[in-house]
Amino acid sequence: MPAPVVVYSDFNCPFCYALNEALLRLNIAERLSWRGVQHAPGLFVPMTPWHEALAEDLMREVEAVRLRVPDLPIELPPGKPNTARAIRATALALQLDRQRGPLFKDLLYRAFWCRGADLSDPETLNRLAAEAGLTGLSFAQLDRHDIAATTSRWQNDWEQSGCHAVPALVRPDGARLIGFHGCAQTARFLGVELE
Numbered sequence: 001m002p003a004p005v006v007v008y009s010d011f012n013c014p015f016c017y018a019l020n021e022a023l024l025r026l027n028i029a030e031r032l033s034w035r036g037v038q039h040a041p042g043l044f045v046p047m048t049p050w051h052e053a054l055a056e057d058l059m060r061e062v063e064a065v066r067l068r069v070p071d072l073p074i075e076l077p078p079g080k081p082n083t084a085r086a087i088r089a090t091a092l093a094l095q096l097d098r099q100r101g102p103l104f105k106d107l108l109y110r111a112f113w114c115r116g117a118d119l120s121d122p123e124t125l126n127r128l129a130a131e132a133g134l135t136g137l138s139f140a141q142l143d144r145h146d147i148a149a150t151t152s153r154w155q156n157d158w159e160q161s162g163c164h165a166v167p168a169l170v171r172p173d174g175a176r177l178i179g180f181h182g183c184a185q186t187a188r189f190l191g192v193e194l195e
Helices: 014-026 052-068 084-096 100-115 122-131 139-143 145-161 183-190
Strands: 005-009 032-036 168-170 176-178
Touching: 005 014, 005 145, 014 052, 014 100, 014 183, 032 084, 032 145, 084 100, 084 122, 084 139, 084 145, 100 122, 122 139, 139 145, 145 168, 168 183, 176 183
Parallel strands: 005 032
Antiparallel strands: 005 168, 168 176
């Protein structure tokens, strides 16, 4: 099997959410390696509402996504959560269950961008894990050394990649597509047909 296309993504980025949904439409999960990174690690736990300039920036980002993908369900969330816990939870879910782990990842994006859920909240993560059918998943395991090492490696790889933004796709040949440029350009970059 050829090396996968690496997807660097952060749950609290609306363009990452749009890319995740576009990749689902392309039905190429087996060719991808999702890696959660924090592009804004200083955000608060729990999520706090944004005001003034930061709220306006968030509104502009959501509007930009709506213009590119008018049929994508997306709502303006009250703020942006710190995603460290959600990324570790996803790394654990992907490691433990190849079927339900990706569904958990998708549910996290949708919970935040459609309902404004606080992804730094353990109860929210537990509820979404149950919704994904990850009943045996214990988030007490999030501090396991291997999970911390995995998410640390993802973050370091992204920082060393020169991408400097999310979302970012990196093909095995080193070619990069940074940002979300719509479904058609994403498909062309990946060499797949839009259905």
